[in-house]
Every structure is written in structure tokens, then in C-alpha cells.
Amino acid sequence: MSDKNYILAIESSCDDTGAAIIEGNKILSNVVASQKIHEIYGGVVPELASRAHQQNIVPVVDQALKQANIKKEDLKAIAYTRGPGLMGSLLVGGSFAKSFSQSLNIPLIEVNHMQAHILANFIDDANVDKPTFPFLCLTVSGGHTQIVKINNYFDMEILGETIDDAAGEAFDKAGKILNLPYPAGPIIDKKSKIGNPTKFTFAKPKIEGLNFSFSGFKTSVLYFIQKEEKNNPNFIEENIDDLCASIQRSIVNILMDKVQKAIQQTGINQIAIAGGVSANSEIRERLLEGEEKFGWKTYIPKFAYTTDNAAMIAMVGTLKYDHKIFTENTTKSVAKYHI
Ligand code: KG4
Numbered sequence: 001m002s003d004k005n006y007i008l009a010i011e012s013s014c015d016d017t018g019a020a021i022i023e024g025n026k027i028l029s030n031v032v033a034s035q036k037i038h039e040i041y042g043g044v045v046p047e048l049a050s051r052a053h054q055q056n057i058v059p060v061v062d063q064a065l066k067q068a069n070i071k072k073e074d075l076k077a078i079a080y081t082r083g084p085g086l087m088g089s090l091l092v093g094g095s096f097a098k099s100f101s102q103s104l105n106i107p108l109i110e111v112n113h114m115q116a117h118i119l120a121n122f123i124d125d126a127n128v129d130k131p132t133f134p135f136l137c138l139t140v141s142g143g144h145t146q147i148v149k150i151n152n153y154f155d156m157e158i159l160g161e162t163i164d165d166a167a168g169e170a171f172d173k174a175g176k177i178l179n180l181p182y183p184a185g186p187i188i189d190k191k192s193k194i195g196n197p198t199k200f201t202f203a204k205p206k207i208e209g210l211n212f213s214f215s216g217f218k219t220s221v222l223y224f225i226q227k228e229e230k231n232n233p234n235f236i237e238e239n240i241d242d243l244c245a246s247i248q249r250s251i252v253n254i255l256m257d258k259v260q261k262a263i264q265q266t267g268i269n270q271i272a273i274a275g276g277v278s279a280n281s282e283i284r285e286r287l288l289e290g291e292e293k294f295g296w297k298t299y300i301p302k303f304a305y306t307t308d309n310a311a312m313i314a315m316v317g318t319l320k321y322d323h324k325i326f327t328e329n330t331t332k333s334v335a336k337y338h339i
């Protein structure tokens with residue numbers, strides 16, 4: 001038995017099975033098994049995701065322990081994603097965490113996946129500086145788009161969120177219209193680098209306040225492509241880089257408008273970013289530009305901590321462990337989980 005507070009964290013909310021070991025706020029291992037099976041369907045198939053989690057979970061946890069060079073008997077607690085996410089996927093990680101903690105007779109810690117995306121900024125090697133309270137966070141993933149005000153580790157307020165599609169979905173659905181494979185976000189990002197972002201313009205939603213909407217944008221991409229393809233069946237192929245760059249510019253403009261508004265409204269100029277879409281190079285550039293132009297301070301965690309990963313669950317695990325915030329074996333997984 002070690003006297004160090006090693007915590008195992010498990011993430012299984014969507015299509016990535018993750019396990020990580022943390023000690024304090026230092027990540028000792030962060031293993032992710034991504035599920036390739038969904039690519040051919042153009043999106044995550046929930047039933048296939050939970051089956052793949054079942055296959056992956058034991059080897060992934062085993063790998064995390066090995067890479068951290070510790071034994072299961074050294075663990076002090078187990079943290080797992082309680083929600084939000086796909087119920088079948090959550091149940092696999094949740095059941096595993098519960099039975100493992102019971103067999104080792106150590107505490108169980110439930111974690112909100114969206115809080116974890118935000119608190120990933122506090123992992124030791126996530127970024128050079130750490131945000132101070134209060135700060136704002138733009139959380140942008142395949143399932144969520146939120147601007148959150150973080151007053152303290154466990155005191156967060158959603159200032160605005162999407163009323164329909166998430167930003168990642170906007171990338172992925174626009175990509176599907178362009179016949180790009182799933183997930184299209186990273187491909188659009190790559191092609192945008194050589195395309196002209198002002199060649200095409202798409203509908204900009206008129207949503208009051210700090211909420212977002214992407215469904216009108218997606219429809220406008222669809223109608224535009226359908227119209228152009230009537231005149232030229234090769235329209236997509238001939239314009240793919242410019243289409244990607246223009247689509248990316250539109251989505252990033254929608255996000256940045258609201259970030260700017262949130263900073264103006266709250267007077268808080270520290271802005272962190274979280275979620276898979278925060279890997280996008282144009283979002284990163286625009287945030288950094290804001291530092292120079294408007295005096296913002298931005299926090300952009302390293303890539304491995306922005307997409308779905310267990311290290312962020314582990315970070316919350318450590319914080320809850322220190323505050324002795326444990327949960328029962330009877331705690332139910334929840335598909336919707338407000339932060
Ligand atoms: O956080 P994440 O890994 O999983 C969810 O919780 O959803 O986010 C996945 C999303 C996908 O929609 C993917 O297309 C998008 O993040 N994404 C990107 C980039 N990398 C991943 N979107 C735009 N640009 C990128 N470079």
C-alpha cells in the first residue's frame with residue numbers, strides 16, 4: 001500500500017473509453033481507446049458504443065495502472081463519469097467503477113462530464129498558467145456548446161448554451177453534406193488552412209443573449225450545396241477547401257461573437273476553452289488574437305485534455321477526494337446532468 005493519494009478515473013460517456021491515474025493534480029497515465037466502428041455510420045451508434053466500452057474497459061484500466069506503475073491495491077478512490085452522455089455507455093463505466101471500488105473497499109466519486117471538461121484546466125501540465133476565480137469557459141464538443149461562469153471548483157453557472165445542435169455537430173453535419181467522413185471537424189480544420197474563408201457566406205443565427213443556435217446554419221449549407229450542385233455536379237470537389245474554410249469561419253464567428261458578449265456582460269476577461277472543438281486552430285488563433293486586441297487572458301489546455309479523456313475526470317476526482325465528496329454505490333447514471 002502506498003501513502004500517496006492515487007485515484008483511478010474512468011470516462012465512458014460517448015464513444016471513447018478512457019482510464020487515467022492521478023496523484024494530486026499530476027496525471028500519471030491517460031489511456032484512451034477510440035472507437036473506430038462509428039466512422040462508417042457517420043455518427044456515434046449508441047448500442048455499438050456501449051458494446052465497445054464493454055470490450056475496452058478492462059484492458060484500458062489495466063494499461064492505465066501499468067503506465068502509472070502502480071498496483072490496484074495502491075488506489076485510494078475511483079472516480080467515474082456519471083453523466084451527461086449516452087445511457088448505455090455511462091452504465092458500462094459506472095458499473096465497472098462501482099464494482100471495482102466495492103471489491104477494493106475504497107470510496108467512489110461521481111463526476112459531471114461537463115464540469116470535468118472545464119476543470120481539466122487545473123491539471124498540472126494542462127497549460128502554463130491556471131485560471132483564477134471567477135473565469136469564463138467556452139465548452140464546445142460534439143454534444144455541448146456552453147458559456148459557463150466558474151465562481152469556484154463546484155460553483156458554476158451556465159450563461160448561455162445551444163438551443164439545438166452543438167458546435168461539434170455543426171462541423172460534423174456540415175461535413176456530412178460535403179461527403180466528408182465522421183467526425184468531420186478535424187478534416188474541415190485541416191482543409192480550411194488552404195481554403196478561402198470569405199468565398200461563401202452562410203446564414204448567421206439571430207439568437208438573443210448568450211445562447212447559440214446552429215440548425216439554421218446547417219440548413220443554409222445544405223440548401224446552398226443543393227442549389228450549386230444542380231448547375232455543377234462537381235461543385236463540392238472543385239471547391240472543397242474554400243467550402244471548409246467558409247464553413248469554419250461561420251461557426252467560429254458565431255462562437256466568438258458570444259464569447260465577446262459574455263466578456264462584456266460579466267466584465268470577466270479570463271476565458272478558458274474546453275471540449276473537442278477547442279482543438280480547432282481558428283478558435284485558438286481568435287482567442288489569442290483577443291489577448292492582444294482586447295486584453296483577454298486565455299487558457300487553452302493541451303490537446304489530450306480537451307477531447308474526451310479520463311484525465312479530466314481524474315482532476316475532478318482529486319478535488320472531490322480532497323473535500324471528501326464521495327458517492328454511494330446506488331447512485332444512478334444520468335443522460336442529462338446539469339452542472
Ligand atoms: O469533446 P469531444 O471529443 O466529444 C464529445 O464530448 O462530443 O468532441 C468531439 C467533437 C466532434 O464533433 C469533432 O468533430 C470535434 O469535436 N472536433 C473538431 C476538431 N477536433 C475535434 N472540430 C473542429 N475542429 C477540430 N480541429
Ligand code: ZN
Nearest residue numbers: 141275307308
Ligand atoms: Zn466531452
